[in-house]
Amino acid sequence: xxxxxxxxxxxxxxxxxxxxxxxxxxxxxxxxxxxxxxxxxxxxxxxxxxxxxxxxxxxxxxxxxxxxxxxxxxxxxxxxxxxxxxxxxxxxxxxxxxxxxxxxxxxxxxxxxxxxxxxxxxxxxxxxxxxxxxxxxxxxxxxxxxxxxxxxxxxxxxxxxxxxxxxxxxxxxxxxxxxxxxxxxxxxxxxxxxxxxxxxxxxxxxxxxxxxxxxxxxxxxxxxxxxxxxxxxxxxxxxxxxxxxxxxxxxxxxxxxxxxxxxxxxxxxxxxxxxxxxxxxxxxxxxxxxxxxxxxxxxxxxxxxxxxxxxxxxxxxxxxxxxxxxxxxxxxxxxxxxxxxxxxxxxxxxxxxxxxxxxxxxxxxxxxxxxxxxxxx
DNA sequence: TCTGGGGTCCTAGGACCC
DNA sequence: TCTGGGGTCCTAGGACCC
Numbered sequence: 362x363x364x365x366x367x368x369x370x371x372x373x374x375x376x377x378x379x380x381x382x383x384x385x386x387x388x389x390x391x392x393x394x395x396x397x398x399x400x401x402x403x404x405x406x407x408x409x410x411x412x413x414x415x416x417x418x419x420x421x422x423x424x425x426x427x428x429x430x431x432x433x434x435x436x437x438x439x440x441x442x443x444x445x446x447x448x449x450x451x452x453x454x455x456x457x458x459x460x461x462x463x464x465x466x467x468x469x470x471x472x473x474x475x476x477x478x479x480x481x482x483x484x485x486x487x488x489x490x491x492x493x494x495x496x497x498x499x500x501x502x503x504x505x506x507x508x509x510x511x512x513x514x515x516x517x518x519x520x521x522x523x524x525x526x527x528x529x530x531x532x533x534x535x536x537x538x539x540x541x542x543x544x545x546x547x548x549x550x551x552x553x554x555x556x557x558x559x560x561x562x563x564x565x566x567x568x569x570x571x572x573x574x575x576x577x578x579x580x581x582x583x584x585x586x587x588x589x590x591x592x593x594x595x596x597x598x599x600x601x602x603x604x605x606x607x608x609x610x611x612x613x614x615x616x617x618x619x620x621x622x623x624x625x626x627x628x629x630x631x632x633x634x635x636x637x638x639x640x641x642x643x644x645x646x647x648x649x650x651x652x653x654x655x656x657x658x659x660x661x662x663x664x665x666x667x668x669x670x671x672x673x674x675x676x677x678x679x680x681x682x683x684x685x686x687x688x689x690x691x692x693x694x695x696x697x698x699x700x701x702x703x704x705x706x707x708x709x710x711x712x713x714x715x716x717x718x719x720x721x722x723x724x725x726x727x728x729x730x731x732x733x734x735x736x737x738x
Numbered sequence: 739t740c741t742g743g744g745g746t747c748c749t750a751g752g753a754c755c756c
Numbered sequence: 757t758c759t760g761g762g763g764t765c766c767t768a769g770g771a772c773c774c
Contacts, residue, residue, distance in 0.1 A: 425742095576772090577772045579772085637743085637745075695766085695768080696766095727743095750768095753766080755763085
C-alpha cells in the first residue's frame with residue numbers, strides 16, 4: 362500500500378506581535394500594533410516597566426505590519442494605514458518593527474520543526490510547508506482513524522515550536538500545499554486541522570474564493586462580478602468556460618484549485634531571483650526642486666543593494682529602478698549589463714541610466730533599486 | 739483598504755537568430 | 757530579396773504573496 366502524501370502548512374500566530382509580547386509581557390491581552398518607523402521606541406522606566414506610544418495622533422505614511430488579536434477585534438488588520446488604524450483603535454500600543462528579532466525567532470522555530478520533520482519549504486519569515494509523508498508514525502492509524510498518526514506528528518511539531526520559542530502556531534495537514542495553506546487558517550490561532558480529499562465539499566467549498574492562495578483582489582472581483590463567491594461555486598463552473606473567461610493557464614488553474622488538485626512538490630532549496638531596496642519618502646519629492654535629497658537617497662539605495670548582494674554572495678546582471686509618483690502610478694525601468702555586478706558604483710551608474718528614461722515631471726513618493734538575473738559569486 | 743517593503747511568476751511585444 | 761516558423765533574450769507592466 363503506497364504511503365499517503367501528507368503536507369503540512371505551519372503559520373506562526375500573529376508572529377511579530379507575539380515576539381514583541383515575549384519582550385513586553387505587560388502588553389498581554391492588549392491591542393498592540395506593529396508598524397511605522399523608528400520613532401515609537403518604548404521608553405524603559407525605573408520600575409522595570411515601559412512607557413509605550415499609542416496610535417492616537419499618529420501622523421505619517423506607515424502601515425500596520427501585524428496586529429494582536431485584541432487589536433484586530435477593533436477592525437485593525439495588516440496592510441492598513443496607521444492613520445486609519447488610529448481612528449479605529451487610538452488606545453492601541455504602537456511598536457516599531459524589529460526584523461532582527463523576528464528573523465532570530467524565525468530561525469529558532471524552523472530549527473525546532475526540522476528536529477521532527479526535516480523536509481521544509483521556506484515561505485518567508487513566519488510560515489513554512491513541511492512534508493510529513495515519511496516522518497515515522499505519520500502513516501499510522503489511531504483506532505479507526507487513519508489520520509491519527511499524522512495528527513500526533515503535527516502536535517509534536519507544535520509542542521517543539523512552543524518549547525523552543527514560547528510562541529504558538531497553527532498547522533493544516535492535507536494531501537497538498539494548496540489545501541494545507543487553507544487548512545492552517547481554519548482554526549487560528551493555536552489550531553490543528555487535518556483534512557483529506559473527502560472533506561473538500563464540507564470544509565473547503567463553503568469558503569470564499571479569495572481564501573485560495575492565488576486569487577487576489579483582481580481575480581476575486583472578477584469572479585464576484587460573474588456571481589461566483591465561494592470555492593464550491595467555482596468548482597461547479599466548467600473548465601472550458603473558466604478558460605474562456607480567464608485564459609488558458611489561469612482558467613485551468615482555477616478549475617483545479619477549486620477541486621483541491623495541486624501536485625506541486627515542495628521547493629526545498631531556493632535560489633534568490635532578485636534583491637531590491639525601496640523607500641517611500643516622508644513627503645513627495647520633485648526631481649528638480651528636491652534634486653539633492655533624491656540623489657542622496659538614490660545612491661544610498663544602490664549601496665544597500667550592493668551590500669545585500671555581497672553579504673549573500675551574489676551579483677546581478679540586470680539592474681532596475683522603480684518609481685511611484687504622487688498619483689500612485691508605478692513605473693519600472695531596467696537594463697541588462699554585459700556582465701553581472703555587485704559593487705555600489707556600477708549599480709548606481711546603471712540605475713542612473715535607467716532613471717534617464719523616465720519622465721520626471723510629476724512628484725515622486727517612492728524610489729527603488731533592484732538587481733536581477735542573479736549569479737552566485 | 740488613499741495604500742510599506744521585500745519578493746515571485748506570468749504575459750506580451752519587439753529584436754534577433756537560425 | 758521575399759516568405760514562414762520557431763526559439764531566446766530583453767523590457768515593462770501587472771497580479772499576487774508574506
